[in-house]
Amino acid sequence: MSSTAAPSRLTLRSFWHDLPREGKLLLSVVVFEFIGTGLVLPFNIVYLHEVRGFALSDAGLLLALPPLIGFLVVGPGGAAIDRWGARRILIGALSLQVAGNVVLAFASTPAIAAMALLLTGLAFGVSWPGFQAFIATVIPSELRQRYFGVNFTLLNLGIGIGGLVAGAFVRIDHLPTFQAIYLGDAASYLPAIFLMTVPLRHVAGRVEHHDETAAKVGxxxxxxxxxxxxxxxxxxxxxxxxxxxxxxxxxxxxxxxxxxxxxxxxxxxxxxxxxxxxxxxxxxxxxxxxxxxxxxxxxxxxxxxxxxxxxxxxxxxxxxxxxxxxxxxxxxxxxxxxxxxxxxxxxxxxxxxxxxxxxxxxxxxxxxxxxxxxxxxxxxxxxxxxxxxxxxxxxxxxxxxxxxxxxxxxxxxxxxxxxxxxEAELVADPDVVPEPTPKTRASALE
The missing domain is CATH 1.20.1250.20 (MFS general substrate transporter like domains)
Known part of the structure; x- marks a missing residue:
């Protein structure tokens, strides 16, 4: 989906007005979800090392698990998104995030913590491409740049609020305060799961492939x-x-x-x-x-x-x-x-x-x-x-x-x-790469 038409001048009101219903629903849970991220992000190493008593080297290795696992699964995850649709993959990833944070809250040994971080790593690997693909399905091309920018603002606002709340709440000598923030992070994914399973259940399902060759592109x-x-x-x-x-x-x-x-x-x-x-x-x-x-x-x-x-x-x-x-x-x-x-x-x-x-x-x-x-x-x-x-x-x-x-x-x-x-800039600047014709566009994408 693409367009060269200019949307209305950017204000928060105009942006919200131009958004389709599905985009408004997605943005409505961003701050809440990332408040949960902000609760735990500054304190992962503190929790594992100072609260749980794991060796600092072990804690470092444990925290390297999510990005490593995420990198290993991102390729198969992208193929799964194209095969089964972004919504189904995201429901699975969000559920893994919930499970991973609940397990981490009660991880009394490095092995249990590793299991929890393995779950969050699996989710990490597919959630970013999944959300990007999902957003692109519901947001028209001319609004995507605005959407990603506003989404990033809300994301950072949520992380900032979460960090401030956790900083005022947690105590190194009181384990339940740390368990509470990890359970809070787990709960922060529930609204997004609800959106995917109820109001947005009709969106970003399996992609229709018009021929077998297109479906098998590697x-x-x-x-x-x-x-x-x-x-x-x-x-x-x-x-x-x-x-x-x-x-x-x-x-x-x-x-x-x-x-x-x-x-x-x-x-x-x-x-x-x-x-x-x-x-x-x-x-x-x-x-x-x-x-x-x-x-x-x-x-x-x-x-x-x-x-x-x-x-x-x-x-x-x-x-x-x-x-x-x-x-x-x-x-x-x-x-x-x-x-x-x-x-x-x-x-x-x-x-x-x-x-x-x-x-x-x-x-x-x-x-x-x-x-x-x-x-x-x-x-x-x-x-x-x-x-x-x-x-x-x-x-x-x-x-x-x-x-x-x-x-x-x-x-x-x-x-x-x-x-x-x-379109206006296309006319004014002859050095801009022209739009492809339908024939060349098809050959480039298939």
Missing amino acids: YLEVLRRPAVASTIVVGFVSSYVGYSQLNAGMPAYARAVGEVSTRGLGFAFAANTLVIVLLQLVVLRRIEGRRRTRVIAVMAAIWAVSWLLLGATGTVSGTWAATMLVAASASVFAFGETLLQPTVPALVNDLAPDHLRGRYNAASSASFQLAQIIAPPIAGFLIGHHLDSVYIGTLVLGCVLLAVLAVVRLEPQLPAHVNGVR
Whole structure:
């Protein structure tokens, strides 16, 4: 589904008015679901190590299970989405999340914790491509970029609220407080399960395949398509210099090099969330109708500034200025996030044909997850061996590479509507890749 028609000018009221009923229902549970995520996200290592008493090395290995399992199952998960429909797969994934968190709440041994995290890892691997495919089924192309942006705002709002509630509630010396937040996380998935099984039971069922060849298209055939391969490479690089570093490299660098306190780190991540909540709608207005590849390039430049700010903490280690620089780095990074989150998911789903939507989203998800597996050990090695300048330099160079890949490599391969260009811009700019004819569109997608 695609359109070059411009939707109404973006305000929250106009966005809500333009959304189909199914989109409104999906957005209505986002904050609640991610409040649950926010309850436990800052405290997983604390719970396993300090509350349950597992060795720190064991806790680290346990927390590596979900992304690893997720990466292993994302390929079969994408094929399952295309075969049985996103809704059925999501019901299974959400149910696994509920079960995993309930088991984790009562995990008195590392083996039980491993079982719980195995369940959440299975869910993790299929839920991201499942939700992306589901959203693309119910949200028309011209609204997807807006939808993904608003969804990201609500997601961060929920995580922020959950983190604040859990921070005020949990006590290291009182196990039931930690059990309560994991049970709360389990309960946060129940509204989404209800939506999938009752109001939205008619949506995103099994995809109709018009011929057997289309139904059996594999990942290698998908990746041989130039625009897809380039999109996957852009996704991998953006994940490596982006979220993989925010979640692992930035805290490690801030602690080891900047000597920033844990409270200072909490302040930095709170600033990150606040920037996203405040700026996402403004950014959505500014990027509407612009080439998505150019938006990615601007994001790469912003992230390069973020990493330079982080690198500057080493010049004022152990001071209040170092804390402020880390907070500034996280805030600037958040500005880049507001450009990324509406853009890449919309690009992937505008590129994907309906019968391969699960595989396209799974391939995109795998590229992000692979970077998250690779990046933390590299960051740990460089920071642990006092190669601080090398670490920051590689991230800045990675951002430059990302911008070049987006504009020089990916942009010429994208049809105009996939790159976010509207009909008016097509007439004004002869360099935009033209829309394919029905014949060439069919040959590209089948």
